[in-house]
Amino acid sequence: MKTCIKGGLVINPSTKMEEIADILIEDGVITAIGNVDEEGMNVIHAEGKWVVPGLIDLHVHLREPGFEHKETIETGCNAAAKGGVTTMCCMPNTNPVIDNECVVEYINTMAKRANGVKVLPVGAITKGLEGESLANIGKMKEHGICAISEDGKTVADAGLMKKGMSYAKPFDLPIFSHTEDRNLSGGAMNAGVNAQIFGIKGIGRDAEEVIVARDIILARTTGAKLHLSHMSTKGSIDLIEMGKKVWGMNNLTAETAPHYFILDDSILGDYDANKKMSPPLRTSEDVEAMKRALKEGIIDVIATDHAPHHYDEKNVELEKAPFGIVGLETSFALSYTHLVRTGILTPLELIEKMSYKPAQIINHPAGRLEVGAPADIAIIEVDTPYVIDSSTFVSKGKNTPFNGMEVYGDVEVTLVDGKIVYQK
Ligand SMILES: NC(=O)N[C@@H](CC(=O)O)C(=O)O
Ligand SMILES: [Zn+2]
């Protein structure tokens, strides 16, 4: 069966295309972009809407195996499809940890039973995320991991981290680095004036920046592909800029998440645990720096760090609540509203950071609308405002600080390999 996506505004960073065109899909692959005679075909009308390569989210917690009360692979895939996400990388802080090929295969199997959204497991750097000895990275790579990460933690031992990087390099596996020195963290929000006013123990920016600096240095020595996860501070941006511009590193990339370019720590005054995540919301100065870094390409990728938690786990004192907020169902709208409608990024730049660049980092064939590419596509309505309502999320996690916020950008159809996985 042939499918034609008719008359949408095609936005494709890989060819810098931004024009009204039809897309022809045959057997899950894009076979033409331009003027398509849709007679006898299955037609999806996209007039007045954006047609973009499906979003690729490098940073998601699917919680399965082990924490199925927070999210399952199935519910996470449904949330992804609703958010226009067609591929996502799932982090290894599950139980058991993704540190061997059996857990990788378990995830592959469960993902096949879900809606079709592509799930790429991220393997742990060390066994059990315990920071003692390396996990079997080569075996996990054979079974399909797309990266290694200790997410939720940092590999504290610099020697072991260096060994992990050296080991990952011949497999061309990127290292997704959670940058937090535990000897410097330990609070519940950003350290600073607001933490003092609210009487909450703070987490300094230095806890992040010390490890950002360390890992950039180690990536420079080893030549491994380093991708810095969830960047939150101006100092981190300065360090990345140094690595890229002064040291000329082309093996260094970095990501941030919508909350770090929209929200700051002044909103923690209500002690709402849905505003608590790791790293924490920083100051307005950091938010401004993040927007500049996105504009200038110092930050390459927007990911969600989708971190669902159960209502009961979050509905406690701020200090006791777990870190993390959900993001799959709001990331496009928040990014489009706060970066494109404000004139910081062009539509092409936004889609580059949410699809094309992430694909390049993990050597994924999608992330582009070109003849021969997989038909992983999102169709998005961008002109009608609406209010985020967490009670409508299909994710099991409703823990978002954005509930009640007005945004633009509503995903109407998501296709994976030419198959509709979500339709509004
Ligand atoms: N980001 C978070 O606040 N939480 C993540 C862990 C992580 O991404 O570091 C989680 O697994 O809940
Ligand atoms: Zn993390």
Ligand SMILES: [Zn+2]
């Ligand atoms: Zn994470």
